[in-house]
Amino acid sequence: MEDIRVRIAPSPSGNLHVGTARTALFNYLFAKKHGGKFVLRIEDTDAERTSQEYIDNIFDSLKALGLNWDEGPDVGGEYGPYTQSERFDIYPKYVQELLDKGFAYECYCTPEELEAEKEEAAKNKKAYVYSKKCENLTEEEKAKLRAEGRKPAIRFSVEKAQKAFHESPIVHFDDLVKGNLHQDTSLIGDFVIMKSNGSPTYNFAVVIDDMLMKISHIIRGEDHISNTFKQILIYEALGAEVPKFGHLGMILAPDRSKLSKRHGATAVSEFVEKGYLTDALINFVALLGWAPSDGVEIKPVDEIAADFRIGEVSSSNSIFEYDKLNWMNSQYIKMLDIEDLKEKLKPFLKDYDLSSLTDEQYTKMVEITREPLTLLSDITNDAKYFFGKDVEIDPQVQADVLDTEVSQDVLKTFLEQAKDWEWTEENLHEKLEAFRGFYKEKGIKPKVTMWAIRAAVTGRTRGADMVGSLEVIGKDTTLYRVQKAIK
RNA sequence: GCCCCCAUCGUCUAGAGGCCUAGGACACUUCCCUUUCACGGAGGCGACAGCGAUUCGAAUUCGCUUGGGGGUACCA
Numbered sequence: 001m002e003d004i005r006v007r008i009a010p011s012p013s014g015n016l017h018v019g020t021a022r023t024a025l026f027n028y029l030f031a032k033k034h035g036g037k038f039v040l041r042i043e044d045t046d047a048e049r050t051s052q053e054y055i056d057n058i059f060d061s062l063k064a065l066g067l068n069w070d071e072g073p074d075v076g077g078e079y080g081p082y083t084q085s086e087r088f089d090i091y092p093k094y095v096q097e098l099l100d101k102g103f104a105y106e107c108y109c110t111p112e113e114l115e116a117e118k119e120e121a122a123k124n125k126k127a128y129v130y131s132k133k134c135e136n137l138t139e140e141e142k143a144k145l146r147a148e149g150r151k152p153a154i155r156f157s158v159e160k161a162q163k164a165f166h167e168s169p170i171v172h173f174d175d176l177v178k179g180n181l182h183q184d185t186s187l188i189g190d191f192v193i194m195k196s197n198g199s200p201t202y203n204f205a206v207v208i209d210d211m212l213m214k215i216s217h218i219i220r221g222e223d224h225i226s227n228t229f230k231q232i233l234i235y236e237a238l239g240a241e242v243p244k245f246g247h248l249g250m251i252l253a254p255d256r257s258k259l260s261k262r263h264g265a266t267a268v269s270e271f272v273e274k275g276y277l278t279d280a281l282i283n284f285v286a287l288l289g290w291a292p293s294d295g296v297e298i299k300p301v302d303e304i305a306a307d308f309r310i311g312e313v314s315s316s317n318s319i320f321e322y323d324k325l326n327w328m329n330s331q332y333i334k335m336l337d338i339e340d341l342k343e344k345l346k347p348f349l350k351d352y353d354l355s356s357l358t359d360e361q362y363t364k365m366v367e368i369t370r371e372p373l374t375l376l377s378d379i380t381n382d383a384k385y386f387f388g389k390d391v392e393i394d395p396q397v398q399a400d401v402l403d404t405e406v407s408q409d410v411l412k413t414f415l416e417q418a419k420d421w422e423w424t425e426e427n428l429h430e431k432l433e434a435f436r437g438f439y440k441e442k443g444i445k446p447k448v449t450m451w452a453i454r455a456a457v458t459g460r461t462r463g464a465d466m467v468g469s470l471e472v473i474g475k476d477t478t479l480y481r482v483q484k485a486i487k
Numbered sequence: 488g489c490c491c492c493c494a495u496c497g498u499c500u501a502g503a504g505g506c507c508u509a510g511g512a513c514a515c516u517u518c519c520c521u522u523u524c525a526c527g528g529a530g531g532c533g534a535c536a537g538c539g540a541u542u543c544g545a546a547u548u549c550g551c552u553u554g555g556g557g558g559u560a561c562c563a
Binding site for chain 2: 153224445460464
């Protein structure tokens with residue numbers, strides 16, 4: 001069997017989009033599953049919208065997601081260069097080949113002429129198909145047009161290619177995920193493969209690049225289905241082997257429109273900034289269109305790869321809902337090694353003086369606050385009361401909890417007793433339990449007793465484990481805060 | 488307008504003619520656990536878009552309708 005080679009070819013006109021990340025993932029999974037190569041090619045043809053910053057973002061995001069490529073701009077490879085702008089001089093040769101074979105011709109039409117044709121088609125409710133008026137220009141006519149200063153674009157002759165390689169104008173191909181797909185090529189129209197300024201168009205450049213890079217399977221979004229027929233014809237006209245194609249459904253926003261900025265984060269890097277773990281993100285995105293055979297949804301990419309079958313990928317679009325992503329992120333946070341978690345949480349604790357805690361205390365803090373985290377960024381609010389001498393008291397808590405007679409009594413008693421306590425986890429646990437018992441006998445629920453203390457020390461009624469919290473906050477600060485809460 | 492793709496709970500999906508009174512996950516919800524919140528555990532709610540056809544039998548096959556998405560560039 002031929003060598004399996006797949007690729008992801010992002011255009012650096014923005015940060016790596018989750019949709020692109022999913023396409024990259026499926027290509028990666030396919031390569032891993034079949035022992036093939038995963039190639040990264042940067043399609044930076046559109047100089048206007050391209051920037052180095054975006055290229056770096058794409059590299060970094062892909063790496064963060066664990067989608068490492070075997071060949072690419074940075075690591076090189078046998079079939080480079082892998083940056084499209086560096087491949088400009090290789091396209092003319094193939095344009096010439098097509099011209100020589102009669103599968104392409106020069107077109108001198110002006111934008112105005114083309115526009116008129118389109119309007120005419122729209123008026124007649126017909127699909128717009130280029131008139132081919134330049135297809136049979138004589139050398140004299142071309143020379144005349146050139147003398148006027150016109151520069152030709154090169155068009156691909158769809159009909160000639162179709163007739164040379166297909167009996168019917170209806171061209172078919174067997175899609176890896178969607179099955180048999182077809183298109184009436186007479187509706188395509190002779191498209192431009194090289195612009196009058198000499199640069200290749202997308203449909204032409206991808207074919208040349210994929211052909212030269214020996215890409216065997218092209219897995220991409222279904223927005224490319226209509227391009228596929230054009231590309232197949234080009235491969236054939238060039239006498240090249242046509243790769244296998246697989247088209248994935250798109251990822252849509254909850255309102256079923258294209259996932260864009262107004263729906264929140266779209267770039268992988270934005271998700272990371274928001275506190276998502278790349279492992280959770282990639283796992284979540286894998287589940288959009290693919291289901292594990294054993295029903296276990298949380299699993300690392302290498303296990304997904306072993307279970308992956310491109311033919312089982314759903315051919316319909318899927319909606320990107322945060323609920324499940326959030327749940328998955330919380331699950332991944334729970335699975336994180338404590339030292340790893342401590343590091344990953346730091347960016348979200350940058351506003352606090354972490355040096356005020358010993359490593360032991362920081363570890364303890366993370367241990368007792370990690371449980372409810374959905375996003376790493378939740379720690380910013382959840383850990384607030386572990387820092388500083390004073391604590392911010394929620395007004396509602398002040399009124400509902402601290403201002404009550406019972407609470408005031410609890411606090412006074414606590415202050416009295418606690419000043420003699422030894423501030424260790426074990427002792428705190430014991431003393432607090434006795435303390436609750438003491439009030440319970442007086443008819444005060446343990447919950448109420450603890451609320452008073454929690455409110456005074458943390459300013460809230462909910463939060464991390466009390467014993468651990470008091471331990472990390474320390475005796476001095478605890479007593480100070482309780483004292484301040486007493487009227 | 489024209490062309491193409493898609494269609495199972497709110498969402499992601501399992502299901503490839505009888506195993507389906509349609510299974511799982513998230514969300515929602517009830518209860519349990521509990522010093523709070525949470526975590527966790529046990530339940531509940533909840534779908535085959537509609538209509539025809541094929542068949543002894545259809546979520547599964549076919550057609551139409553409807554709905555959604557994509558494409559229609561000298562953008563990628």
